[in-house]
Amino acid sequence: MCGYGLTESTVGIIGLGRIGQAIARRLKPFGVQRFLYTGRQPKPKEAAEFQAEFVTTPQLAAASDFIIVACSLTPATKGLCNKDFFQQMKKTAVFVNISRGDVVNQDDLYQALVSNQIAAAGLDVTTPEPLPTNHPLLTLKNCDSLPSACEVTSLTSS
Numbered sequence: 001m002c003g004y005g006l007t008e009s010t011v012g013i014i015g016l017g018r019i020g021q022a023i024a025r026r027l028k029p030f031g032v033q034r035f036l037y038t039g040r041q042p043k044p045k046e047a048a049e050f051q052a053e054f055v056t057t058p059q060l061a062a063a064s065d066f067i068i069v070a071c072s073l074t075p076a077t078k079g080l081c082n083k084d085f086f087q088q089m090k091k092t093a094v095f096v097n098i099s100r101g102d103v104v105n106q107d108d109l110y111q112a113l114v115s116n117q118i119a120a121a122g123l124d125v126t127t128p129e130p131l132p133t134n135h136p137l138l139t140l141k142n143c144d145s146l147p148s149a150c151e152v153t154s155l156t157s158s
Helices: 018-030 044-048 057-063 083-088 106-114 149-156
Strands: 010-014 034-038 066-069 094-097 120-123 143-145
Touching: 010 018, 010 057, 018 034, 034 057, 057 083, 083 106, 106 120
Parallel strands: 010 034, 010 066, 066 094, 094 120, 120 143
Antiparallel strands: none
16 A cells, blocks of 8 residues: 655656646655656756756656656647657656646556556546546556546536
């Protein structure tokens, strides 16, 4: 039930904007050893607070124990997390998407999870939202999908 610990881990953040920085700020006290980030361009001023290192997306995928997707959805990021991306990740890595559902190819994510190519995934966003109750990702023990606040509001007011 406890999963993997953050202490002495490497956390990769895709998108070191306002939200990516807030995530790093909150994770730092848990003893994260190394922060990596990727995006359109290096952000040395923002990264300095976390001693975060700007790397390519493949380098981030290969070196991270936890990957958190916090980038905006653009033509360049649509489908960014796909079969090639998941194949580069460690088998023990945990993938978390809080960005936009379309940044992730969910079919490729499903295959990576079911084949134990990666350890686990946590999804705050999906395409569509919410996922249909019969969606294959919802059948996996190593994938958690959380409803958004809007979905919870609509569910509780029904």
